[in-house]
Amino acid sequence: MPVNPEELREIPAFRDLPVGQVQSVAALMVRRHFAPGQIIFVEGEKSGSLWFVFEGHVRIIKESSNGRLQGLCLMTRGKCFGGCPLFDLDNNPATAQALDSAILFVLPGGAVEHLRQHNPDLVKALLHIYSQRLGHLARVSEVLGSWSVSERINDCLLTYARHPARQQSVVELTHEKLAALSGTVREVVTRHLNLLERQGIIRIESGHIVILNADALLPPCAWERQQSAV
Amino acid sequence: MMVSVELFSRCQPIAGLSPRTQRCIAEKATLIEYAQGNNLYVQGDPPSALYLLQSGHVKLHRQSRDRCQILALLAPGDCLGAESLPTGAMSPYTATALTPVSAVTLPPDILQSLLDEHPDFQEAFLRLITERLKQFVSLVHDLAFRDVTSRLAMVLVARAEVEGTVHDEGILVDRLLSQQEYGEMVGTVREVVYRSFKRFEDRGLVRLTRDSILIRDLEALRAIALLEAR
The missing domain is CATH 2.60.120.10 (Jelly Rolls)
Known part of the structure; x- marks a missing residue:
């Protein structure tokens, strides 16, 4: 099924492109549907396509040789993933999996190559996307390398909360997904969440977690967030 | 200039x-x-x-x-x-x-x-x-899947491959970082780095001097670097 240029404009990377260029990109794109849990691509595969989330959520994960998972990020509406192999002829560095029913717009590898040669604005859009990824991965590395498990779980709660600016934000992640994102196991997440609930910082409800006191979850680099919010 | x-x-x-x-x-x-x-x-x-x-x-x-x-x-x-x-x-x-x-x-x-x-x-x-x-x-x-010893071995292997010079007994690299900084590189504290270096020395894999590190068994370090934690 084709992609409508108006829909494509809802993706931040294409919002500022001229109408004609958005139309030519949309004409090269394919709309794909994924079921909850379905794998989109696997770490190590050759695949140069660029993927954009139109609806739903996608998680990007690394897997160890003995099956442990580490989440790199959670992709929400408008976010872009994939595309690394395009630029160094290497393989996908991570796996992508749909978390719920997801609609994705795919720009196949050949089309990206064509657009790169004829559309400098697309390269600028890619630079923007990759630059954001770099900042995110630098932060993930810091969190894994120098934060405690409790701080990592707290950080995930804040990062993946809906309406983070409001007092009672909601996190819709299972304990298992929180564990994968914070580099630990489900049992440790459950123990820590129970502790937070006893302290009145969160409330665990069916299918989600309500954050009652976001300030109590702030990580060591809270100063950085506060600075960036000013 | x-x-x-x-x-x-x-x-x-x-x-x-x-x-x-x-x-x-x-x-x-x-x-x-x-x-x-x-x-x-x-x-x-x-x-x-x-x-x-x-x-x-x-x-x-x-x-x-x-x-x-x-x-x-x-x-x-x-x-x-x-x-x-x-x-x-x-x-x-x-x-x-x-x-x-x-x-x-x-x-x-x-x-x-x-x-x-x-x-x-x-x-x-x-x-x-x-x-x-x-x-x-x-x-x-x-950071997610390897333990400190493997990560330290990986840093030494990478340094030996990029900038090591051949020596009678192995490959020589500048020390470059303090033990505190090696800790900051592999996500641990100075004391743990000290113990890991000591184990490498006891097994005859490296020898530390004030200014340099002599890597005496690169292949053994490479094997340790590739181990993933269970």
Whole structure:
């Protein structure tokens, strides 16, 4: 099924492109549907396509040789993933999996190559996307390398909360997904969440977690967030 | 100081540009020297210049209060900086000279005009960011799935491969980092690094002197580096 240029404009990377260029990109794109849990691509595969989330959520994960998972990020509406192999002829560095029913717009590898040669604005859009990824991965590395498990779980709660600016934000992640994102196991997440609930910082409800006191979850680099919010 | 095109020869993405683009870069770049311990740019600052490292070593690191995570060690031929230029966001990490450093430098306004006017420079810039992305994905993998001993072995193997010199008893590298900094690189504290080095020494894999590390059994270190924690 084709992609409508108006829909494509809802993706931040294409919002500022001229109408004609958005139309030519949309004409090269394919709309794909994924079921909850379905794998989109696997770490190590050759695949140069660029993927954009139109609806739903996608998680990007690394897997160890003995099956442990580490989440790199959670992709929400408008976010872009994939595309690394395009630029160094290497393989996908991570796996992508749909978390719920997801609609994705795919720009196949050949089309990206064509657009790169004829559309400098697309390269600028890619630079923007990759630059954001770099900042995110630098932060993930810091969190894994120098934060405690409790701080990592707290950080995930804040990062993946809906309406983070409001007092009672909601996190819709299972304990298992929180564990994968914070580099630990489900049992440790459950123990820590129970502790937070006893302290009145969160409330665990069916299918989600309500954050009652976001300030109590702030990580060591809270100063950085506060600075960036000013 | 004026810059000649010959200085680009060690930096592959820039050396691969057309002669015209290289000449244009050389006209606008300057060669700057930094004393040991000086910052080339700081986490949280506006987008910085692009630096092509000519001599010396630089560490990329993130700091939260009293904790530090070293993300990468850079050697001559590496490029750094300007990761946040495409987004205009603040720099995601700090770059500090570990030794006296000289670098060809392109300030942000010049970079922007090069990106606008030279499509091949756009491609090179995209490759630089992609390379750093791959490096950080690999770091996340190591921090999540490998234990401290494996990560320390991995740092030593990487240093031996990139800048080691052949010695009668193995491969010699400069010590370059303090034990505290090796800890910041592999996500642990100085005492644990000390114990890991001691174990390597007891097994005859390395020998430490005040200024250098002699790697006596690179293959054994490589095998340890590839082990993933259960």
